[in-house]
Amino acid sequence: MTQYKSILLAGLLPLLSSVAVADWSGNIAVEGRYFTSSPQWQGQGSEGISLSFQxxxxxxxxxxxxxxxxxxxxxxDSMDDERTHADIRELSxxxxxxxxxxxxxxxxxxxxxxESQHLVDIINQTDLVESVDGEEKLGQPMVRVTRVFDTGSIDVFLMPWFRERTFPGINGRLRTSMPVDTDSAAYESDDEQRHFDYSLRWxxxxxxxxxxxxxFDGTSREPGFIAHPDKPLELLAPYYYxxxxxxxxxxxxxxxxxxxxxxxHRSTSVExxxxxxxxxxxxxxxxxxxALDLGVIGEYLYDSRGTDGQAPFQNDLFVGARLTLNDAQSSELLAGAIIDLDHSSKTFRVEASRRIGQNYKLSVEAQLFADVDVNDPLAAFEKDSFVQVELARYF
Amino acid sequence: MKKMIGILLLATFTLPVLAESPEEKGLRIAQAADARDTGWKDQTANMIMTLRNRSGEESIRKIRTKSLEQKGDGDKSLSLFDEPADIKGTAMLTFSHGLKPDDQWLYLPALKRVKRISSRNKSGPFMGSEFAFEDLGSQEIEKYSYKYLKEEACGKGWKCHVLERTPAYKHSGYSKQVAWLDAREYRPVKIDYYDRKGSKLKTLTWKGYKTYGNFWRADEMFMQNHLTGKSTTLKWANYKLNTGLGDGDFNKNALARLR
Structure with a gap:
């Protein structure tokens, strides 16, 4: 028996040591959000507190x-049930x-x-409830094969399962006048979420x-919207071309x-x-x-669909500044404005962060929507200017 | 007559040395030092960086490094950050070139983004430390012009060549550097850095030299800023030379998959 135990131990020890503590890292964060104007749509709140763990x-x-x-x-999330969510970012x-x-x-x-938007980036679905800037993504199931050369590489992506975009719920801010019911998503392809997408990149x-x-050939990550099958006057349903x-x-x-x-260049059955x-x-x-560095950023954003389309950035100018302190706390600030050259709309955004001690990081984010034209797709967010403060503990 | 021949012989032998200008001698010693540290092929090592401000508060960075020696060009290197925890997984790939700007990419793990960055910021602080990027970069001969100053004792019974070197590359934060190299093995012992206005800004000292194969590596580098009172200590561990790394370990793909 003792011998059996020691054999078991001998077998387990390398296994246990391979699951070393050093392999774990991550962060836990508390975030507060405050919206500066009273809500535009019924049911929306004005402030929320939120806890995340990764x-x-x-x-x-x-x-x-x-x-x-x-x-x-x-x-x-205290404010929006749809923002209370879980995801597997990676399991690979x-x-x-x-x-x-x-x-x-x-x-x-x-x-x-x-910097102002990420047009080409299409493999992962946007986790829109996380951040309105579209930089937070959902994990995408895939097989990826990469051939690496001296000065570059070719990637092949095979994606057997589609992830639907997340949308704020009825109590959430930064949503359309009628909330999007993600449970009623409809697809152009009969394969729906099982459509086999593929992509190549050199x-x-x-x-x-x-x-x-x-x-890329597959299900569009960005849905269009159709009338909800059951509550057409209250909800929108996403439609994936x-x-x-x-x-x-x-x-x-x-x-x-x-x-x-x-x-x-994008091509669907309708446009x-x-x-x-x-x-x-x-x-x-x-x-x-x-030690201070200051970057000045200027970008022009164009969409050939013009003011008729659902693209908010069809003829827009982005001007921004990036301030890097190069200090021990890695303090940095990025501030920018997107100015619509067709409409009057302006969006201002500030992101700043600073390490506190060895393991904490404080981030502040603010976005301001100003002079939003009623014809601009951003009009739904007109009253949704906000300030967000996050304190994260990294381990 | 014999004496005369002796003097003549002496003159013949010492003549080339006498004719050597301080600039030529400085360059010759830099070349000898470079030759002494050539042939290690590749290297991996772990670094713990301790930043100390004037009031003694400390902040720690842990970095794993890989370098690949290049013939006729600057080295390739990868730095992977383990601490502070909020930047864990961040990595930097550098293809250094003598006088030409380096090629540099940064990997940001939260976004999975590989970003080509400008290497213009040579004088900027590395990770908020007292080391500038140019202090830690690949030290190619053509990056400086040299002038031999003197020979002097430099501790532990060592004798040192003292060289003045002036950066020949653009955007340096220094007007000159004065470097002490031990005369036997050409190990750097100390460098005084002079800012653009000509005042002594920082002093870097090396400690705890050990041999790895034919090559000397120091356990510790200490940078003292004389103007701010701040200092940074680099402690090196796990030096491994000639491990068999190749170009395939130093590209954008390797940068993004490094852990």
Missing amino acids: PEYRHQWNDGKDGFTFIPFVRL YLHVMDGWEFRAGISKVFWGVT NGYLGNVDYALSW QLQQAGLELQYTGEAWLWKLEAV DYWAATGGFEYTFVGINDS
């Missing part, structure tokens, strides 16, 4: 040639061979170069230029100048259009012999 488990073996990642995420296995990478599972991928660099070309998207990303990196361009974001970031380094 543990991250990563384990590598075989000298980093094999890896496993598990990142669940959960948020509890990675295998690396000479010049090849294989990934299978739920994963996250980012494409793009510009990216690389040549001297000072980083480039990428991509192709099939979409083909060709994408281009370019960045020239000079000494102080970055020049950036993202462009997409063909193209959209682009292009501009620059110029950085003043070490202002007045200090």
Whole structure:
């Protein structure tokens, strides 16, 4: 029996030590949000408190040639039941061979170069209840095969399952006049969520230029809206078209100048259009012999559907500034405004963060919608200017 | 006559040395130091960086580094940040070049974004520390012009060459540096950094040299800022040289999958 025990222990010990504490990290955060105007739509609140938890488990073996990642995420929100949600951000296995990478599972991928919006980025669905800027994403089930070359790589993505976009509920802010009922989502394809999407991307660099070309064929991540089947006067239902998207990303990196361009051509059964974001970031380094860096950003946002379409950024200008203190607390601030050149609408946004001690980070985010034209798709958010403060504990 | 020949011989032998200008001698020593530290092929090491402000408060960064030696160009390097926890997983890939600007990419794990960044900010602080990016970059011969100053004792019974070197690359934060290299093994012992106005800004000292194969590596680097009173200590551990890394370990893909 003792012998059996020791054999068991001998077998378990390496297994236990492979699940080392060092493989765990993540964060837990408390967030407060305050909306500065009274709500525009019935049922909406004005302030909310929210708790989020994202543990991250990563384990590598075989000298980093094999890896496993598990990142669940959960948020509890006092104001909006739809914002109280959980997701598996990542649950994936990675295998690396000479010049090849294989990934299978739920994963996250980012494409793009510009700052004001991310047109090309299409693999992961937007977790819209998390943030109105669209930068938070849901985990996407996929098989991904990468061929790596000296100065670039080619990726193939096979996606057997579609993730629906999250939308604020009836009590949530930053929503359309009629809330979107995500349970009534409809699809152009009979395969619905089981539609098999695929995508290809070639990216690389040549001297000072980083480039990428991509192709996507599958269910559009951005839905259109149709009348709700049961409550057409109260709710909207998302409708997901099939979409083909060709994408281009370019960045020239000079000494102080970055020049950036993202462009997409999108084609569905009802429309063909193209959209682009292009501009620059110029950085003043070490202002007045200090450690301070100031970047000035200018981008132009275009959508060929013009003012008729549902695109909020059809002929818009983004101007912004990025202040980096380069201090021990990694303090930084990004402030910007998107100005609609057709409508009068303006959106201002500020993001600032600073580390506190060794393990805490304080982030402040504010967004202001001003002079929103009634014909602008942003009109629904007219009363939704907000300030958000988050304190996160990292481990 | 014999004496005369002796003097003649002496003159013949010492003549090239006498004709060597301080600039030539400085360059010769820099080349010798470079040659002494050539052939390690690749290196991995762990670094703990302790930032200390004037009132003694400390802040810690933990970084894993990989470097690949390049013939005829600056080295390739990868830095992976483990601490502070909020930037865990952030990584930086640098292809350094002598006088040409380096190619540099940053990986931001929260967004999964690989970002090409400008390497213009050479004089900026690395991670809020007293080390500037240029202090930690690959030290290629052509990056400086040299001038030999003197030879002097530099502790532990070592004798040091003292060189003045002036950055030849653009956007340096320094007007000059004065470097002490031990005369036997060409190990850097100390560097005084002079700011653009010419005043002594910082001093970097190396401690705890050990050999790894044929190569010397220090356990500790200490940077003292004389103007602000702040300091940064780099403690190195787990040096491994010639581990068999190749170009495939230093690209944008490797940057994004590193842990």
